[in-house]
Amino acid sequence: MDKIFAATNEMLYQLSEEEFNRINEWYPIKVTSHIMSEISKKKSTRLAAQFLPDSRELQSDEGIGAFFPEEIHNTEIVVQKYPNRCMIYTTGVCFAHCRHCSRKEKWHEKNNFSYFLFDKAYLYINQNSHLEDVLLTGGDALANSDDNIEYMLEKLSAIAHIKSIRLATRAFTSFPDRITSKLCAILEKFNKVVVVTQFNCTDEFSDKTVAAIHNIQKTGTPILNQSVLLKGVNDEFRSIKDLFSTCAAHRVIPYYLFHCFNVKSVGHFRTNVELGEKIINNLVGNIGGWWIPRYILIPDSTGIKIPLCPNGLVEHSEASIRVKDYRGRILSYE
Numbered sequence: 169m170d171k172i173f174a175a176t177n178e179m180l181y182q183l184s185e186e187e188f189n190r191i192n193e194w195y196p197i198k199v200t201s202h203i204m205s206e207i208s209k210k211k212s213t214r215l216a217a218q219f220l221p222d223s224r225e226l227q228s229d230e231g232i233g234a235f236f237p238e239e240i241h242n243t244e245i246v247v248q249k250y251p252n253r254c255m256i257y258t259t260g261v262c263f264a265h266c267r268h269c270s271r272k273e274k275w276h277e278k279n280n281f282s283y284f285l286f287d288k289a290y291l292y293i294n295q296n297s298h299l300e301d302v303l304l305t306g307g308d309a310l311a312n313s314d315d316n317i318e319y320m321l322e323k324l325s326a327i328a329h330i331k332s333i334r335l336a337t338r339a340f341t342s343f344p345d346r347i348t349s350k351l352c353a354i355l356e357k358f359n360k361v362v363v364v365t366q367f368n369c370t371d372e373f374s375d376k377t378v379a380a381i382h383n384i385q386k387t388g389t390p391i392l393n394q395s396v397l398l399k400g401v402n403d404e405f406r407s408i409k410d411l412f413s414t415c416a417a418h419r420v421i422p423y424y425l426f427h428c429f430n431v432k433s434v435g436h437f438r439t440n441v442e443l444g445e446k447i448i449n450n451l452v453g454n455i456g457g458w459w460i461p462r463y464i465l466i467p468d469s470t471g472i473k474i475p476l477c478p479n480g481l482v483e484h485s486e487a488s489i490r491v492k493d494y495r496g497r498i499l500s501y502e
């Protein structure tokens with residue numbers, strides 16, 4: 169902790185020991201030696217802001233908890249918001265605690281994988297054939313042991329109506345050593361699995377990270393990226409453009425860019441919505457189409473994802489459609 173305290177004061181702000189301890193009590197500080205060494209090697213304030221504590225976490229008590237009124241809890245660990253897909257909370261553990269995490273209220277619970285709860289989740293999904301897509305999340309899905317991951321994938325893969333299984337992890341950024349050859353050998357056995365990760369800036373692409381990406385890809389498993397738009401990390405056009413170009417260079421598919429959730433103690437990371445719209449719309453035409461993720465807004469009242477852009481529609485009336493191309497020309501489309 170002393171090392172983290174020193175690094176915080178060197179990289180970010182002057183935090184008193186008392187503030188540091190108070191933050192740690194509310195929202196436990198957790199980093200890996202990989203993250204610490206990348207922060208110091210690269211002098212990366214963008215990594216520091218994501219993983220080291222900030223006194224503003226104590227100030228902003230605006231915002232809601234991470235859990236939304238409209239989600240349906242089918243079992244203790246299965247949550248559903250959309251007709252054909254659901255999430256399973258497989259563990260409460262993450263390798264590191266992202267300060268902007270929308271589930272940080274849950275960090276205290278420290279739930280571990282449970283066969284009893286997973287089997288109940290499995291039975292529910294097996295009996296509900298409208299469910300086609302399962303997200304294994306947490307925490308970090310790769311914080312589960314290899315045996316437990318294999319167990320979950322084996323069970324879910326065998327369900328005929330399940331078309332895809334997503335494994336959500338930030339191990340590429342926080343703990344790339346987790347992507348072992350043993351884990352890759354497990355992934356190679358399954359053909360419904362997609363890995364979903366979160367890269368928010370190019371500083372996260374260490375040599376170990378890139379090797380881990382390639383090792384996962386060699387198993388035939390695609391990797392999708394979900395970023396969050398974060399003040400002090402990636403709230404500039406250049407930073408976002410470089411991020412998605414770097415993802416693309418490693419065949420990581422930019423899937424979503426989230427507007428930062430309105431969660432307690434995360435307020436200092438939030439930008440306005442226009443910034444995200446502007447950045448994503450400005451990417452259109454200027455970088456490859458598949459390099460551009462959808463910008464997603466999640467209203468507090470529902471917790472349901474709404475894609476905002478890219479969007480070239482200016483106006484749509486009964487008589488005509490007006491659209492805008494990437495050069496800024498407004499055209500009528502009859």
Ligand SMILES: *Cc1c(COP(=O)(O)O)cnc(C)c1O
Pocket residue numbers: 239247248249250253254255303473
């Ligand atoms: C976000 C989310 C999903 C996945 O949504 P996609 O738009 O398919 O990525 C599924 N279930 C829950 C509960 C979610 O919050």
Ligand code: SF4
Pocket residue numbers: 261262263264265266268269270271272306307308337338
């Ligand atoms: S890895 Fe995901 S769940 Fe874990 S702390 Fe980071 S954002 Fe939150």
